[in-house]
Amino acid sequence: MPAAPPSTLPWHRREDTWAIFIALGLVLAVTSAFFLGATRLVSTAALSFPAWSDAGKVLATLQANPAAPLVLFGVFLALFGAASAVIGWDVAKYAAGFGVLFVFSIAVAILGSNEVLKAWQLEPPLLALVVGMVLGNAVALPRWFQSALRTEFYVKVGIVLMGATLPFTIILQAGPLAILQATIVAVTTFVAIYLAATRLFGLDPRFGATLGAGGSICGVSAAIAIGGACRAEKSHVSVAISMVILWAVAMIFLLPVGARHLGLAPGQAGAWIGTSEFADAAGFAAAATLGDERAIKTFTLMKVVGRDMFVGVWALVVAFLSVTRWERKGAAEAERVRPAEVWQRFPKFILGFLVASLVVTVVLASVDAKIGTQFSKEAIGPLKNLRGWAFTWTFLSIGFTTRFRELTRFGWRPFAAFALGVLVNVPLGYWLSSSVFASYWDAVK
Numbered sequence: 001m002p003a004a005p006p007s008t009l010p011w012h013r014r015e016d017t018w019a020i021f022i023a024l025g026l027v028l029a030v031t032s033a034f035f036l037g038a039t040r041l042v043s044t045a046a047l048s049f050p051a052w053s054d055a056g057k058v059l060a061t062l063q064a065n066p067a068a069p070l071v072l073f074g075v076f077l078a079l080f081g082a083a084s085a086v087i088g089w090d091v092a093k094y095a096a097g098f099g100v101l102f103v104f105s106i107a108v109a110i111l112g113s114n115e116v117l118k119a120w121q122l123e124p125p126l127l128a129l130v131v132g133m134v135l136g137n138a139v140a141l142p143r144w145f146q147s148a149l150r151t152e153f154y155v156k157v158g159i160v161l162m163g164a165t166l167p168f169t170i171i172l173q174a175g176p177l178a179i180l181q182a183t184i185v186a187v188t189t190f191v192a193i194y195l196a197a198t199r200l201f202g203l204d205p206r207f208g209a210t211l212g213a214g215g216s217i218c219g220v221s222a223a224i225a226i227g228g229a230c231r232a233e234k235s236h237v238s239v240a241i242s243m244v245i246l247w248a249v250a251m252i253f254l255l256p257v258g259a260r261h262l263g264l265a266p267g268q269a270g271a272w273i274g275t276s277e278f279a280d281a282a283g284f285a286a287a288a289t290l291g292d293e294r295a296i297k298t299f300t301l302m303k304v305v306g307r308d309m310f311v312g313v314w315a316l317v318v319a320f321l322s323v324t325r326w327e328r329k330g331a332a333e334a335e336r337v338r339p340a341e342v343w344q345r346f347p348k349f350i351l352g353f354l355v356a357s358l359v360v361t362v363v364l365a366s367v368d369a370k371i372g373t374q375f376s377k378e379a380i381g382p383l384k385n386l387r388g389w390a391f392t393w394t395f396l397s398i399g400f401t402t403r404f405r406e407l408t409r410f411g412w413r414p415f416a417a418f419a420l421g422v423l424v425n426v427p428l429g430y431w432l433s434s435s436v437f438a439s440y441w442d443a444v445k
Contacts, residue, residue, distance in 0.1 A: 015153045018083035020352035023160030025079070026386060027356050031363060034379040046382030047072045047389075049113040058110055072389065073102050083153075090147055097148025104131065105392045123284070124388070125395045126252075129245060132399015141400060149397040152224050156349040158390035162308075163356030164383045177440045181432050182306025185275045188428060189216035190314070193421035200420075201413035206232040207240075209318045211414060214244040215421040218308040219279035220398065225350075229315040230322035242402060243418040248279040256289045258430075267441035268433045270295030274302025275429030298444050315350070 011017055033042045047068040052058055062069070077098060084094045108131055111117060112124030122130070141149075190212040197208030206227075213226035220241050227237035255276060259269035270287050273295070277283035287299035360380065364372050433441060 013087050014348070015083075015087065015150075015156060016348040016352075018087065019153060019156035019160055019349045020355075022079045022083065023157050023164075024352055024356060024359075026161065027164045027359055027383065030379050030383055031359065034375055039378045039382075042379070042382045044068050045071045045075050046385040047109075048385045049109055051113055051115050051118060053115045058113075069106060073099070076102075076389070080153075093144040093147040097145040100145055101148050101393060101396060104128075104396055105389065107131075108392060108396065109389075124392050126249065128392050128395035129399045132396045133402055133404075134399075136400040136402060137404050146401075149400050151394055151397040151401065152228070154390050154394040154397060155220065155224060156352075158387050158394060160349055160352035160356055161383055161387035161390060163353035164360050165380055165387060166357055168357055168361040177437050178301045178306050181271070181275065181437055182302060184432065185425065185429055186216045186307050186314075189421050189425045192424040193417055196420040197414070197417035201417055203413060203417065204232075204236070206230045206322065207236040207414070208417070209321070210236050210240040211243060211418055212421070213314055213318070214240040215247075215278060215418055215425065216307070217314055218303070219244040219248060220394070222308075222314065225315050226318050230318045238402065239414050241398060243414060244278045245398070245402075247418065247422060248277060248283075251277050252286045252289075255286050259290065262430075262434070264434055265438075265442055266290060266292035266294040267298045267444045268438055270298030271302045271433040271437070271441045272429050274299040274306065275433060276426045277303060294444055298441050301444070 030042050033039055044065060044067060047065070049058060049061055077095060080098060081091055081095055084091045105128070108128045109124050112122060112127045117127065193212040193215045194205075194208045197203040197211050198205050203211075209230050210223050210227040210232045214220070214223035216222075217226075223237055223240040223244060226232075227240065251273075255273050256269075259272060264272065269290055270292075273283055273286045277286055277299075283299055283303050284296070287295045363375060367375065
């Protein structure tokens, strides 16, 4: 029998529910460990590798904390295993598959920390995509391994954890102008891609919405969230993700070169990358190549705080359009559409993101500046590392499940629709960042 749609499953068997439980559980555990003086346990689980050019540095890191990989694996296997049992996945197959996926993620994390690969902007998330795509298309993956390739589940855990690394105080620092620029770019790009897909190239409205979300909001996670909200076909989401990846990788190289050639100040360049990149990981890589912390800050304000926050809004709008217009078979059926259907399709993990942000905000507001700085280092820092692992598993899963032959299934039309969005997005972002709001971005230090 085919799997039941997520909206028809009981709440305790949904991926969103378990993504929230797991991520918020980690946030609360790390926060409690900080105040109980047990941050050593947290640092053991939040494994990270320093930049290296000599392999001896990696070996030294592992020798200094030999239990870290096992603790990291054990913590997430226990959490994901519990989720598997309740959701209804085959726990044994999932555990075996996740073990292999974890080994790949360790290898990717080590390679992605190499200074040469970093210079080429092959950070762990992008390297995970490359490794997954190459192997996924070169060899036949066993079914037990495929059972662990849970792209949506991992990205939801990562997004909720991202909330803990973005307190509301940071969101407020973005200011009304940053939110305004993000709104202009997100709305304009979404509409451009959607209209091109549906009016010019005759694609399914749900396909057009998924493409538009991937190009206008936060890339892969937006394509997944909006695709689920409007019940797009799985192949639609896969193609949208592929378009995001293709253009995101290209923009890693093109945007920094363009910013330097055009003589943009660091703050303006970071904001332009934030409005024109399609994926957070790729955008961070592009902004980092400019070699100025101001570019990274303005990128974060624009992309992560400004555009990524539109996932929930877009999911709500698209879910409403889907149940009231795209799926209507006639007036009688339209009358049977329940308003609760919109809520059922709303991606609940976005609420987890907001709760995680509120938890961290309350903690930082309750302590003095010295303890707040220490909390940022010893609690938020490890949470960023755990978020990074969740996104690495996400991108490995995307790579392993992306088939090059699927990219040609719909021909040139999805590519053309997305490309038209790029032609709108990039010049608009440049004009807003370098002219309309230039003084604002220049003031960010």
